[in-house]
Amino acid sequence: MKNLLITAFLLFSTCTICSIQAQVCKISNSNDNVEVFSAFIIDNSRVEVSVGNDSQSISANITVEIEVTYTSGSSNKTLKYTGKTVAKPNDETTINIPIKNSHPDNSNYKPSSVKVIGISGTKCM
Numbered sequence: 139m140k141n142l143l144i145t146a147f148l149l150f151s152t153c154t155i156c157s158i159q160a161q162v163c164k165i166s167n168s169n170d171n172v173e174v175f176s177a178f179i180i181d182n183s184r185v186e187v188s189v190g191n192d193s194q195s196i197s198a199n200i201t202v203e204i205e206v207t208y209t210s211g212s213s214n215k216t217l218k219y220t221g222k223t224v225a226k227p228n229d230e231t232t233i234n235i236p237i238k239n240s241h242p243d244n245s246n247y248k249p250s251s252v253k254v255i256g257i258s259g260t261k262c263m
Contacts (some may be wrong), residue, residue, distance in 0.1 A: 141171045141255065142204065143222050145182075145187075147181075147233075148240040150185070152181070154159055157206075159200075161177060161254045161256060161259065162174075163174065163198065163200055163257045163258065163259055163261075163262035163263075164199055164262065164263045165193060165196055165261050165262065166262070166263050167262050168193060168196060169195035170191070170192055170194075170196055171191075171192055171193075172189055172190070172192075172193075172198050172200055172225045172257065172259070173189065173190050173192070174187060174188070174189050174202060174254050174257055174258045175188040175189060175190055175230065177204060177252045177253075177254050179206070179237070179250075179251070179252050180234075180250050181240055182237075182239045182248060182249050183189075183236065183237065183239050184218070184235060184236050185204055185234075185235045185237055185238055185252050186231060186232055186233070186234055186235075187202050187221060187232070187233040187235065187254065188228045188232050188233075189202065189223070189225055189230070189231050189232075189233065189257070190225075190231075190232070191225040191226060191227055191231070192227055192228065192255075193215065193226065193227045193228065194227055195226055195227050196261070197224055197225065197227055198224070198254055198259050198260075198261045198262070199222070199223075199224055199225075199259050199260055199261070200222065200224075200225050200257055200258065200259035200262070201204065201220055201221070201222045201239075201257070201258050201259060202220065202221050202222075202235075202247045202251065202254060202256070203216050203218060203219070203220050203254070203256045203257075203258075204218065204219050204220070204235060204252050204255060204257040205217070205251050205252070205253045205255050206218075206219065206220070206237050206247055206252050206253055207249070207250050207251045207252070207253070208236070208240065208241040208248060208252070209245035209247060209250035209251075210244065210246040210247040210248070212248070213224060214247075214250075215241045215243060215247050216239065217241065217242075218255065219235050219236075220235070221233040221234070221235035222249050225259075237251045242249050
């Protein structure tokens with residue numbers, strides 16, 4: 139139990155470059171969901187989003203929208219990106235979304251955090 143609490147604390151305290159706000163896609167005509175688990179900036183060139191499908195038999199084409207914050211000193215700028223995938227039944231899937239390594243308005247602004255804005259799909263309610 140102690141190890142579980144330590145792991146949970148480390149996970150939440152080290153996730154300074156991600157923000158997840160319970161993004162869930164309820165699959166139509168079922169009690170199943172596709173849920174966003176995590177989103178991380180990797181090498182300032184892509185965002186890795188992890189989604190899980192708890193259905194035993196239904197695949198879902200999904201689109202995830204993210205917002206990347208670019209920071210220079212104490213100033214911020216944001217850009218939105220999307221990524222698509224097929225979330226297979228009873229599986230976790232990773233979506234790699236390419237991002238700019240600096241903001242197009244000013245190359246001094248570098249990716250500092252990512253927030254998942256939404257998840258949608260043809261089978262989502």
